[in-house]
Amino acid sequence: MTDLANEVAAELYRAHSAGESFRPLEGRMCPGDVTEAYRIQQAFQAMHATRSDGRGAIGGRKIALASKVQQELCGIDHPIAGGIFARDIQSSPANIALADYYGLGIEYEIAITLSESLSGPQQQTADSIRPLIASVHPAFEMITDRGADYSQLHAMTMIAENAWCAGVVLGPNIGTTPDIASLPVTLHWNDEPPTHATSAAADPLGSLAWVVNLVTSMGETIEAGQPIITGSVMKTRYPVAGDQIRFAIDDHAEISLQIS
Numbered sequence: 001m002t003d004l005a006n007e008v009a010a011e012l013y014r015a016h017s018a019g020e021s022f023r024p025l026e027g028r029m030c031p032g033d034v035t036e037a038y039r040i041q042q043a044f045q046a047m048h049a050t051r052s053d054g055r056g057a058i059g060g061r062k063i064a065l066a067s068k069v070q071q072e073l074c075g076i077d078h079p080i081a082g083g084i085f086a087r088d089i090q091s092s093p094a095n096i097a098l099a100d101y102y103g104l105g106i107e108y109e110i111a112i113t114l115s116e117s118l119s120g121p122q123q124q125t126a127d128s129i130r131p132l133i134a135s136v137h138p139a140f141e142m143i144t145d146r147g148a149d150y151s152q153l154h155a156m157t158m159i160a161e162n163a164w165c166a167g168v169v170l171g172p173n174i175g176t177t178p179d180i181a182s183l184p185v186t187l188h189w190n191d192e193p194p195t196h197a198t199s200a201a202a203d204p205l206g207s208l209a210w211v212v213n214l215v216t217s218m219g220e221t222i223e224a225g226q227p228i229i230t231g232s233v234m235k236t237r238y239p240v241a242g243d244q245i246r247f248a249i250d251d252h253a254e255i256s257l258q259i260s
Contacts (some may be wrong), residue, residue: 002039004028005114009043012161015146017053017101021086022146022153022161037159040220044162047082059259060111061215063207064163065155066231074155079108079230081214082163084227088142091253094169096142098241101166105146105255106239107232108187108247110180110204111139111170114212114228124212126181126205133208136180138180138249139229140168143236156243168171168229171247173256178252181205185233188246199249202231 008029024030031037048054065071076143090096098104115134118124144166158164183199184237212222222228239245239259248254 004035005036005039005043007161008040009047011207012040012044013047016161020146022103022148022157024152025157025160031152031156034156034159038157039064040160041082041162042218042220044160045085048085050074055084055085056087057085059089059213060084060168061222061226061228062163062165063167063211063229063231064158064165066202066207071155073150074158076155077233080155080163081160081164081209081211082159084165084168088167089227090167090169090219092140092169092171093258094140094256095260097259097260098239100140103147104166104239105143105145105236106245107141107143107236108185108203108234109139109141109168109229109232110179110199110249111137111168111227111229112204112208113137113225115224117224118212118216119251120216122213122216124209126203126209127207129212130180133176133180134225135172135229136176136178137173137248137257138146138171138247138253139187139227140169140245140247140255141229141232142168144207153218159244169255169257170227170229171249172253174252183252184250186248186250187234188248189237190244197233201233204230207231
């Protein structure tokens with residue numbers, strides 16, 4: 001890890017701890033390319049794993065900016081990945097306090113675990129990764145945008161600070177029998193009419209393979225049993241205190257989240 005990567009990671013760690021607003025990295029602190037951005041992310045994650053006030057070791061993985069619309073907003077042509085800190089993984093039903101997050105958004109995802117650990121550069125595809133799936137779960141992702149100005153998003157900074165991941169809520173394992181690529185899902189938000197979609201909106205198998213290939217290309221291991229969330233199947237929403245949210249993989253499992 002370069003001295004500069006550690007320096008930038010330390011500044012991001014400080015900004016997060018101080019509750020400062022998101023702003024793009026600039027000048028010598030700005031990653032010159034995607035490779036350098038992920039080096040900073042690795043240093044940022046290592047600080048959380050080793051510092052007493054950190055969020056612990058990495059316990060899972062995520063994809064972000066999976067859609068072309070999101071990528072264009074950030075000026076890139078590919079998704080990005082981040083880590084899920086083990087201490088930020090909860091089981092449904094969950095209750096979280098809005099005051100514990102800065103710019104909290106909720107996303108609705110399919111989480112997948114693998115039956116074996118993968119290391120070394122991989123060339124997985126949607127077809128080749130399918131036999132390695134151990135479990136499938138409905139999941140909420142909590143993202144924290146730190147009050148970002150969405151007209152000035154910056155993909156390299158988002159990568160460096162771990163792709164905004166603030167944790168996940170996992171539901172029961174539905175097994176691997178259903179067609180993971182086209183699962184019907186439903187979102188219930190308070191007493192609003194339900195919103196329906198399918199897992200195809202996030203291409204979970206393609207997203208899973210992409211995350212595995214990216215993470216292993218950086219010399220890291222995808223651990224067996226760790227959740228990998230595969231992208232939101234519906235638009236992100238920003239909750240307020242009192243919201244009650246349920247997300248279901250229809251006919252299989254449902255998860256719930258209370259915002260206080």
